[in-house]
Amino acid sequence: MSVNCKLTCRKVLSVLSFMLLFQFAHAQYDFSGIEKKFDAFKDDIGKNFVCLIYKDGKIIYKKEVEGFDARAQAHIGQASRWFVVALVMSYVDQGKINLDEKVSTYLPIFATYGKKYITVRNCLTETTGIKSCNPSGKTLEERVDAYASKCDINTNPGEAFDYENIGITIAARVCEVVAKRGFEQIMNEKIFRPLAMRNSSFFSESGNVNPANGALSAAEDYINFMSLFLNKGQFKGKQILSEKAIEEMTKIQITTSMIKQAPKPVVGYNYALGTWAIEAKDTKATAIASPSMYGMFPWVDICRGYAAVIFPKSGNGESKKATLISIKQFIDGVIGDCH
Template sequence: MKHLQSRILLLALTFICSANSFAQVDTSLLSAKLEQVKSQLGKNIVFALYKDGKIEYKKESGDFNMKIQQPINASSQWLTAALVMTFVQEGKISLDDKVSDYLPIFSKYYKSYITIRHCLTHYTGIQSEGVTRLTSSRRYSSLEEEVNDFASKKDIQTNAGTEFRYSNIGLNIAARVLEVVTKRTFDRLMQERITRPLGMRATTFASDNYDLAFNPSGGARSTPADMVNFLSMLLQKGKFKDKQILSEESVAMMHELQASAIPAKNAPKTTEGWSYGLGTWIMETSAKGSASIVTVPSLAGTWPVLDLCRGYAFILFTKELSSEPARNVYMNIKNIIDDALPANHCK
């Protein structure tokens, strides 16, 4: 009997320790690393780690905190891809629909083979100016005007679906399709379907200059707290506070391999060697080929990371960044987190 009781107690203690593994680990290494990277990321940074339904650890430095709004630039694409998927799961559009079915101007200028899937995977084949265009000054008064320019004034450099060219073109075209389908503006759709249901009250695509068009590829401003809500929804297979924002299938599709790790035109150096899903960079895949770690990093220093295998997410925001930091800055932080978790099949 005593032997049985001892075994039961041991099992109980093992369960408790594994369930709270990260909370019981000394976070001094992580804190020290975040202090160290200030030389590269600036003194004003915010880091938050989400696991097991809550923020397990956070660090706010300088005059920056979880509720201060900052541009997230290319990380905006994750939000836009999620918005598009809400329409796919409702059957209102299909990923393999031709863009020209909704925007006839694309047929007029010999771009009728481009699909919505091509738009979400940077495979439109349309001439692009590279990643700098994501955050460069904008001159369009509407998304319609900008997308019409893509159709009428930019050449096809390669056939749709044949070459990965990272730019703002595809995501902005897909966002314009949603405007045509609903007869509502992109920002209103984003509020109704993503930011408001997720409690992301401080997240907006509105520019400081309200005469300029919304930029679905790089124009969002958000807070670390808001982005944690978005990441937690993806980590919980589309659910947020018992409300299904995206279907489980939609989340899986976003993380499904669309472009393998091949040389890409215009892509930032930090993403070199990664694969691509729908509006999402795939950092690692499992033995079965499914995405295990995904991200949508920004050249401005915002890095949201989702580890689907280990079951956690983290976000790192910077307030001042003069140049693109090396990828190892972020990967070193992730390695510290991984080392704090029990060894499992993700290793």
């Protein structure tokens, strides 16, 4: 047998071995019944959507419907907030931001207008106490300065949860000040590029950046982001966030007794940092989710070791809690019990 023939045979055997391993990895999970779930809830999910399930470093299920694929960009609404929290935590890791430091340390205007007791943690847990208002201003600096100077305090910071855009927007502005660069630039540098999120951005044609609700992303990108919670803050061997940061982001920070109002899909759940604790044990979330008003539903089941996202092109409004619970319970049954 010639040398070339031997090399060719080895290559063929290698490819066949890889294919067998690939098939085995996917064969151990039977998701065939999920199609019935999608069909039953099609009015809620929409007709153009992607579903991805990630476990053990790979995608174990992919469903792309009506030409909408896993790299296609769409608005993600409130699911944008998770990105902002991760950005803040990257600066916490560097020692440049302290969650329990007063916002006025970074933005002195808050002390000038009687809001010196608001902390960065209050911003990430929606407990700033600032009354909802609609300040004018195109840049983050202009809008956040208006929150400080023109919006009243409704409750003491840390006392009540109010699901508004205020806190997360202030936190984004703190990051700008600390980094001495614009929000979009630092989000790309610290989160999107390191996580190979090539189809994610906070770009706005109007130039009015919206950290709380304004991100564009793709199902594949969002899975990359959520994989951090299953891989101790690492992505492809690179440490993006510290283990300590991941632990902080999955601690229950706000209990239901403090929550004044919440999106319908997550009513009755506690809150972590930028996400909802849809399952928990003691003070630790074992499953976290960040649903959006566009029908997108991303979640990480830390206990069972998987992440999943239902990503519609344009949802039919806010997803129904019963729909999300039903689909998750089906996937949980396929994956198996907690570790």
